Amino acid sequence: MPEAYVFTAFGGPEVEGYADLPVAEPGPGQVRIAVRAAGVNPVDWKLRSGMMPAVADGGFPVVFGNEVAGVVEAVGPDTEDFAVGDEVFGNPLTGGYARRTLLSAALTAHKPPELSFTDAAALPVAAATAYDALRQLALPRGSTLVLVGAGGGVGVAAAQIAAHEGIRVVGVASAGKRELVESFGAVHVAHGDGVADRVAAAAPDGVDAVLDLAGGAGLEAVASALPGVRLVTAGDPVTAGRFGGVMVERVRGADALAEVARLAVAGVLSPGVTAVFGLDEAGRAQRSVESGHAIGKTVIEVTA
Template sequence: MPRAYVFTRHGGPEAATFLDVPRPAPGAGQLLIAVRATGVNPADWKRREGLRGPGEPEPRFPVVFGREAAGVVEEVGPDVTGFAVGDEVLGYPVDGSYAEYAVLPAAAAARKPAAVSWTDAATLPVAAGTAYDGIRQLSLPRGATLLVNGVGGGVGTAAAQIARHEGLTVIGTASEGKKDFVESLGAVHVASGPGVADRVRAAAPDGVDAVYDLVGGEPLREVAPLLTDRSRLISGADRKLVAELGGSTVIRPRNTEVLEAVAALVAEGVLDPYVTRVFPFAEADRALAAVEEGHSRGKTVIEFAG
């Protein structure tokens, strides 16, 4: 039977284990893929601890970790057009992706360009997709100034690059240790921590036109007053607080069009997902622990033998 890394109850790392699971079958409008790589995200361990999105039902255990994957199509379900067995694809899994096989909705999958590696492709649905959707949502004109609050992680790294490609000036908050990395993205580094709003004002004396928050909590609360127009405040990290502050969450279409767009940016050399750590599937527990520790730079990926 195929192997998967799952959590069997809500809790800490002790709630997770490797299990043999039945090979899934694609339903109508779905693809079954042999997974070649899957991205690791903070949402993975937060979900294990019991975090659920609005309206998301209580999970049925065991739950397979993972929300993004790249792999080879093994089976095509009924009513699917545009995909065939053997296609190399990326997308959002129906029931997790830390597994040898995963099911993707065809409407939330895209072909992987030959120029894009498996490990890069596996990071695009969540990190690059969220970054792309947020930049589109803000719809800033060329020359505008964007503050990315928490620029050093996977979403922030992609958001900075996409924004720079669209002619925006980017200011990014991150720890002092990430200063060189942030500047390598073409962004102006501002040290995170108490007093960050004053440091942003010093770095952008003419003000900022929008804030893309990826931290939430007190850091979000501190930078929100930088904007008089709170419609230009979005967060991918704190749905409740951003609403209280007059902003909104990032709207995620999660469709083929977005995946094709971010994959094309990687293939063209515009976007580097900055995959900094790659673990074999047998060490999925270590990969998740590395992300759960925080302070990550770029993306962590789990790779499967092809």
């Protein structure tokens, strides 16, 4: 069975493939886990495309994946909070689409027993990004927030957390994602021509902030119609910057991971997993997200 799904150079899907890699030993402050599930995110294919060359500073191949859940099977020196057999989730150091990976203890949290590995693997990037963005905006109850790209993993999480905090959410997403967006208590607005008018109609009392999860033309159309409104983006600082927006300030740490897990267990936050693939289907999982049409969260499950 393949050990990991990797990219062997910067480029398109043609540089992807499977590789059998040596098992790494955890260093100080690290743990090695047997992966049970790995989240799939747009950043995965964007890194493969070469947008952040430093990802390959250690050379190729590079294992895909930035969020995982699994079982600790080895603990490095000076690592006091974890033991072999612990069920954990977090941000891997050596990729997530794999049977084994290393994690920094500082970016790892214990998985609550009530939370499945599949749901836990959907939290470290999408849900934690949403959590950080909402903490950054610090909107009071009764505010109105526009989510651009509300149908993806981060948008689904942001809509739920915001609604729990008494914030009215207007979610901009494709028409096909209307049911999903509305299921989390948001007002759905279809993207495309005329989106600015539809946002205005959905928020007649005004908008307090915009959280962008899509970038590009969709962000530009909304932001240009809302001059002076606070804007935070998860991935398009160039477009956002033209309208005075800033990037999400990621906190990244075990405390934030533990908090989103607590929200999930409490029923406030559904990880929104809508598609599950096996490790032998990693390419299909990647294509489903890279197409831009994925609804909710995609996860790769890794059998023991």
